[in-house]
Amino acid sequence: MPKNAFYAQSGGVTAVINASACGVIETARQHPDKIGKVFAGRNGIIGALTEDLIDTSQESDEAIAALRYTPSGAFGSCRYKLKSLEANKREYERLIEVFRAHDIGYFFYNGGGDSADTCYKVSQLSEAMGYPIQAIHVPKTVDNDLPITDCCPGFGSVAKYIAVSTLEASFDVRSMAKTSTKVFVIEVMGRHAGWIAAAGALVADYGIPVVTLFPEIEFDEERFLAKVKQMYDQYGYCTVVVSEGCKYPDGRFIAEQGTRDAFGHAQLGGAAPVIANMLKERLGLKYHWAVADYLQRAARHIASRTDVEQAYAMGKAAVELALAGHNSVMPTVVRKSSKPYVWEVGHAPLAQVANVEKFMPREYISEDGYGITDACRDYLYPLIQGEDYPPYENGLPRYVTLKNAPVPKKLPEFSL
Numbered sequence: 001m002p003k004n005a006f007y008a009q010s011g012g013v014t015a016v017i018n019a020s021a022c023g024v025i026e027t028a029r030q031h032p033d034k035i036g037k038v039f040a041g042r043n044g045i046i047g048a049l050t051e052d053l054i055d056t057s058q059e060s061d062e063a064i065a066a067l068r069y070t071p072s073g074a075f076g077s078c079r080y081k082l083k084s085l086e087a088n089k090r091e092y093e094r095l096i097e098v099f100r101a102h103d104i105g106y107f108f109y110n111g112g113g114d115s116a117d118t119c120y121k122v123s124q125l126s127e128a129m130g131y132p133i134q135a136i137h138v139p140k141t142v143d144n145d146l147p148i149t150d151c152c153p154g155f156g157s158v159a160k161y162i163a164v165s166t167l168e169a170s171f172d173v174r175s176m177a178k179t180s181t182k183v184f185v186i187e188v189m190g191r192h193a194g195w196i197a198a199a200g201a202l203v204a205d206y207g208i209p210v211v212t213l214f215p216e217i218e219f220d221e222e223r224f225l226a227k228v229k230q231m232y233d234q235y236g237y238c239t240v241v242v243s244e245g246c247k248y249p250d251g252r253f254i255a256e257q258g259t260r261d262a263f264g265h266a267q268l269g270g271a272a273p274v275i276a277n278m279l280k281e282r283l284g285l286k287y288h289w290a291v292a293d294y295l296q297r298a299a300r301h302i303a304s305r306t307d308v309e310q311a312y313a314m315g316k317a318a319v320e321l322a323l324a325g326h327n328s329v330m331p332t333v334v335r336k337s338s339k340p341y342v343w344e345v346g347h348a349p350l351a352q353v354a355n356v357e358k359f360m361p362r363e364y365i366s367e368d369g370y371g372i373t374d375a376c377r378d379y380l381y382p383l384i385q386g387e388d389y390p391p392y393e394n395g396l397p398r399y400v401t402l403k404n405a406p407v408p409k410k411l412p413e414f415s416l
Contacts, residue, residue: 001036001103002031002032002033002034002035002036003035003036003103003104003105003106004035004036004037004038004039004102004103004104004105004106005024005028005035005036005037005038005039005104005105005106005107005108005319005322006038006039006040006041006048006053006099006102006104006106006107006108007021007024007025007038007039007040007041007056007075007108007109007110008040008041008044008045008047008048008075008108008109008110009021009041009044009073009074009075009076009077009110009111009140010044010045010077010078010079010080010109010110010111010112010114010115010118011077011079011111011112011114011115011140011141012077012112012141012142012297013071013072013073013077013297013298014071014140014141014142014153014154014157014158014297014311015071015154015157015158015161015297015298015299015300015303015307016071016140016153016154016157016300016303016307016308016311017072017073017110017140017153017154017311018067018068018070018071018072018073018074019067019068019153019308019311019312019315020110020138020140020153020311020312020314020315020318021040021067021074021075021110021315022064022065022067022068022312022315023311023312023313023314023315023316023317023318023319024038024108024110024138024315024316024318024319025038025056025059025064025067025315026061026064026065026316027315027316027319027320028319029061029064031319031323034323035106035319035323036103037055037056037057038056038057039053039054039055039056039102039104039407040053040054040056040074040075040404041053041054041075042054042075042076042404042406043075043076043077043078044076044077044078044080044111045078045080045082045109045118046078046080046416047075047076048095048098048099049091049094049095049098049414049416050413050414050416051098051101051409051410051411051414052406053098053102053406053407054075054402054404054405054406054407055405055406055407056402058403058405059402059403063400063402063403066398066399066400067400067402068308068312069300069388069390069391069397069398069399069400070300070390070399070400071298071299071300071303071399072298074400074402074404075402075404077111079114080416081114081117081118082117082118082121082122084121085121085124085128085129092121092125092128092129093129094414095122095125096125096129096131097411098411099131099133100131101410101411102407102410104133105132105133105134106133106134106136106319106322107119107122107123107133107134107135107136108135108136108138108315108318108319108322109122109135109136109137109138110137110138110140110315111137111138111140111141112139112140112141112143112145112146112152113141113145113146113353113354113355113356113357115137115140116137116139116146116330116350116353116354116355117354117355119135119136119137119328119330119350119354120135120137120328120350120351120353120354122135123135123327123328123350124328126327133327134322134325134326134327135327135328135350136318136319136321136322136326136327136329136330136331137318137329137330137350137353138314138315138318138330138331139152139153139314139330139331139332140152140153140154140311140314141154141155142154142155142158142189142196142296142297143155143189143190143191143192143193143195143196144159144193144195144196144358145192145193145195145357145358145359146330146353146356146358147348147352147353147356147357147358148330148332148348148352148353149330149332149333149334149346149348150332150333150334150335150343151310151333151335151383153307153310153311153314153333154297154307154311155195155196155307155383156303156304156306156307156310156383156384157299157300157302157303157304157307157308158189158196158199158296158297158299159195159196159198159199159304159380159383159384160199160302160303160304160307160384161292161295161296161299161302162186162188162196162199162200162241162292162296163199163200163202163203163384164302165186165292165296166186166200166202166203166208166210166239166241167203167206167208169184169186169239169290170184170203170208170210170239172184173237173239173288174208174237177236177237178236180286181237181286181287181288182232182236182237182238182285182286182287183228183232183237183238183239183240183276183279183285183286183287183288184237184238184239184240184287184288184289184290185239185240185242185272185275185276185279185287185288185289185290186200186239186240186241186242186272186289186290186291186292187242187243187244187255187270187271187272187289187290187291187292188200188241188242188243188244188292188296189243189244189292189293189296189297190215190243190244190245191215191244191245192215192245192357192359193215193216193245193357193358193359193360194212194214194215194216194217194243194245194359194360194365195360196243196296197212197213197214197215197241197242197243198212198214198360198364198365198372198376198380199380199384200212200239200241201241201371201372201376202372202377202380202381203239204371204372205377208239209231209232209234209235209237209238209239210231210238210239210240210241210371211224211227211228211231211238211239211240211241211370211371212240212241212242212370212371212372213240213241213242213243213246213271213275213370214243214246214360214365214369215243215245215246215247215359216359216360216362216365217365217369218247218248218249219246219247219248219249219254220249221278223369224370225278225279225282225283227368227370228240228279228283228285229283232283232285240275240279242254242271242272242275243271244271246271253271254270254271254274254275255270255271255274270291272289272290272291273289275289276288276289300390300397300399301389301390301397302387303387303388304383304384304385304386304387304388305385305386305387305388306341306382306383306384306385306386307383307384308388309388310333310343313331313333313345314331314333314345317331317345317347318331321347326347328349328350328351329347329348329349329350330347330348330350330353331345331346331347332345332346332347332348333345333346334346338378338379338382339378341382341385360376361375363375364376364379
């Protein structure tokens, strides 16, 4: 009998993570002789540990196809990182119990860097604990910081949203600058890598005076203020794009709140008001600020077609890699050409992916540290190309909500 598969979503969700889910489930359904049912974990890996599984076979083909156009995580996500086998053998033994009870032989984990680490650990179960499992990581992260792959599904759509939103808001500020707001500050995601902030910098190509603050460049208050003043003196207004991960020279985040998330990362949020107040107090400029927050990663209505296609392709490739006998790998996007844009699917060993971050190359950032170079433009523009609008009804996108029928439990309760 064919083994069942487990699929789960992890970390911050995106506009296209469900497109990857669609790719996994639709491809698995095309191979009933090799894959039985696809069980989704409710709220990520927590669903596996607590045996809270969802039977995706109860969903119609139409409902699964509609995932391609639906943002967020259809099965629920989580921020939960497995410790090492030595540190918490109990959790791994529980995973094996659940996998064995539900005849699961395939593990597809859809997430970013920490999720790659979890998937890598699960892939070792076969050797370490004698249970056969093929674990494939499905890449996803708006931060675009996974190594080896040219880009990460989720990033292209966030980049498109930020570029469009920054452009539109800048037009607004330009029209009001004579008697009202002089500076607009927008804060974007990006803890250690400035890829999203770089997308905001694309508005310079439309004649917008923009100053961009990257995590890769130490924040120098005096230089920054001088740059904004130069822009304001020349144009009469200015836009500032600040990454949430922007740091002082001593390593402190501008936006650090003193709290930490479930992965142990510093809880960020609030760089925009810090920068805006600085501009008012030091330069006397009237401002407005905004934090894109969830809006940037949930904006399926303006998703990049390139991003949607790549997200689906990664889900599809994950299943195909498993069926080909691979374990402990991640499908990747391989760029063959930027002009014209040509890409194909590759794959990389998880041992080279887990716990490795990809930062913006210095050659992508302008010499003064406040803009992007042509090389960065060549990288970014193909990723935001095309539109893939969801169907609309009564003026709103028609997104799908799955039934998410539970799989009957077979094991005793398990406490996290």
